[in-house]
Amino acid sequence: MIPRTPEPELMNEPQQVQAYAAADFESSDQALVECIDQLLLDSGRRFVPGDCLVDLGCGPGNISERLARHWPTCAVVGVDAASQMIETAESSRRRAGMARERLRYVLAPLPWHGLQSQATLIVSNSLLHHLHDPQKLWSCLRPLAGDQCLVLHRDLRRPSTAMAVDQLCERYVADAPEVLQRDYRASLQAAFTVEEVKAQLRDAQLDHLQVRELEDRYLEISGWIAGCQSGLDQPSA
Incomplete structure (x- = not known):
């Protein structure tokens, strides 16, 4: 197994922000929303009007905006520590004509505990690998969560060999802009x-959450938790 090589936590270079905002993540973003739908269906639960959905590490707001469109009666909060990403997300929100009551963005690093209400969903996509200390993510889940909060976190998983890194880069980003090729290799x-994520969850007392490999390059963490004020965690779905 190749050793982990951390990358910068923030993606704040204008070239990076522009490239990610322009990139086509349609299929993966939609797959995330469909996974949330399936987890809700499997549990027999649903989001109700006024529920708060939180997107941590929201970047340019692609998933936050998709959540707001898919659940239009819920309030979506996107959080990111990169000011350029938040500015881009805000511009997109205004162009889409979405009111801040439905979708708002917060510039803040993790761990973030600034939610005024309790979250019914906490999601992140490709956030975990940016964190030098992964407990920055896991430690903020319970303070944000309501009594029945669905969590879903997707990320890349580290390949076992340098050759596997090369193969994934060739397969998925060979024709992408140079900045995306560079970042994709660094992210892998x-x-x-x-196993590393399972150990992180044990340390955070969140080891009831499910961790699984997804396709040839992803991992997924999902399940139900209860917030600090809400008693025991719910069993994972």
Whole structure:
């Protein structure tokens, strides 16, 4: 197994922000929303009007905006520590004509505990591998969560060999802009393995959450938790 090589926590270079905002993540973003739908269906639960959905590490707001469109009666909060990403997300929100009551963005690093209400969903996509200390993510889940909060976190997983890194880069970003090719390689090398994530969750007392490999390059963490004020965690779905 190749060792983990951390990358910068923030993606704040204008070239990076522009490239990620312009990139086509349609299929992966939609797959995340469909996974949330399936987890809700499997549990027999649903979001109700006024529920708060939190997108941590929201970047340019692609997933936050998709959540707001898919659940239009809920309030979505996107959080990111990169000012350029938040500015881009805000511009997109205004162009889409979405009111801040439905979708708002917060510039803040993790751990973030600034939610005024309790979250019914906490989601992140490709956030975990950016964190030098993964407990920055896991430690903020319970303070944000309501009594029945669905969590879903997707990320890359680190390949076992340098050759596997090369193969994934060739397969998925060979025709992408140079900045995306560079970042994708760095992200693969900074990503965690399934076993490393399971150890992180044990340390955070969240080991009831499910961790699984997804396709040839991803991992997924999902399940139900209860917030600090809400008693025991719910069983994972």
